Amino acid sequence: MKNTQTFINKQAKLINSFLYEYLDRNFKSKDFLKASRYTIGPEGHRYRSILSLEIYKLLGGETKNFIKALVGIEYIHHSTLIFDDLPCMDDSRMRKGKRTTHLAFSESTAILAAIYLLEKGLLLICESASEHLKGRSLDEFLEFVSASLFELLSGQEVDLKDNKSPKELVTLMQNKNRMFYLAFIIPSYFMRKKYFKEFDYLGKQVSIAYQYLDDLRDLQPSSITGKPKRQDRDKNTSLYKYGEKVTRKKLENMKKNIFNKLRTVKVKSKVFNLIEFIFNNPS
Numbered sequence: 001m002k003n004t005q006t007f008i009n010k011q012a013k014l015i016n017s018f019l020y021e022y023l024d025r026n027f028k029s030k031d032f033l034k035a036s037r038y039t040i041g042p043e044g045h046r047y048r049s050i051l052s053l054e055i056y057k058l059l060g061g062e063t064k065n066f067i068k069a070l071v072g073i074e075y076i077h078h079s080t081l082i083f084d085d086l087p088c089m090d091d092s093r094m095r096k097g098k099r100t101t102h103l104a105f106s107e108s109t110a111i112l113a114a115i116y117l118l119e120k121g122l123l124l125i126c127e128s129a130s131e132h133l134k135g136r137s138l139d140e141f142l143e144f145v146s147a148s149l150f151e152l153l154s155g156q157e158v159d160l161k162d163n164k165s166p167k168e169l170v171t172l173m174q175n176k177n178r179m180f181y182l183a184f185i186i187p188s189y190f191m192r193k194k195y196f197k198e199f200d201y202l203g204k205q206v207s208i209a210y211q212y213l214d215d216l217r218d219l220q221p222s223s224i225t226g227k228p229k230r231q232d233r234d235k236n237t238s239l240y241k242y243g244e245k246v247t248r249k250k251l252e253n254m255k256k257n258i259f260n261k262l263r264t265v266k267v268k269s270k271v272f273n274l275i276e277f278i279f280n281n282p283s
Contacts, residue, residue, distance in 0.1 A: 035113035043096040048183040056187035069128035075121030082114035132190040152178040173211035212251040
């Protein structure tokens with residue numbers, strides 16, 4: 001685990017340099033760009049982009065050819081965090097140990113920053129796709145990404161519902177972490193859908209498993225998010241729908257399935273160890 005943490009720290013530092021590089025300097029005097037820089041910050045673990053890069057490399061790609069895609073993944077992920085924290089959503093006061101963007105700036109500036117990061121992230125992923133794909137393959141990929149982002153929005157909508165059916169809850173858990181799914185599937189698309197079915201399955205399973213982890217964190221207060229203990233008890237999460245014992249059992253079974261599937265892809269140790277580390281150290 002220590003070696004994995006060292007590796008993550010090294011890769012996060014690399015990715016951070018690119019995150020700032022791709023922000024549009026034409027808007028450097030605008031508050032929404034300042035808010036965007038504040039949001040992506042240096043505090044994040046960069047789990048999604050690091051994992052996606054390692055999968056891309058596993059499939060035969062080179063780091064330099066995936067930079068735009070991994071920056072796009074991080075931009076879109078952070079745009080969703082801004083929206084998720086707004087008063088009309090979760091009304092969060094802290095994120096990654098600092099004030100949420102709408103409190104550090106304003107709600108209006110935060111929304112503009114979220115839109116900017118979403119659009120910029122999508123543009124970078126599309127540019128990277130055009131460098132890897134062409135013709136029908138490119139069109140199919142762009143439709144796929146758009147559909148995935150729509151699913152992310154639907155997940156947020158279901159999250160706001162007081163009562164959720166078991167099916168709605170599973171769909172919500174998968175869609176709320178849609179960027180984990182895209183982190184798995186984008187490299188496969190770029191490398192001519194190599195192991196596509198396996199990574200499609202893994203992306204969905206990791207998305208749900210990560211939400212189980214996040215739900216279970218409500219059992220204790222967090223100095224990182226500022227959330228008090230059991231703040232989500234009225235949100236009908238997996239923890240409060242199934243109880244702690246059943247939720248932990250579901251998580252353990254899902255982790256076993258994920259690692260079993262990873263072995264069929266003949267995954268190298270870095271990807272395997274990354275996923276294991278993420279499950280033990282959620283951001």
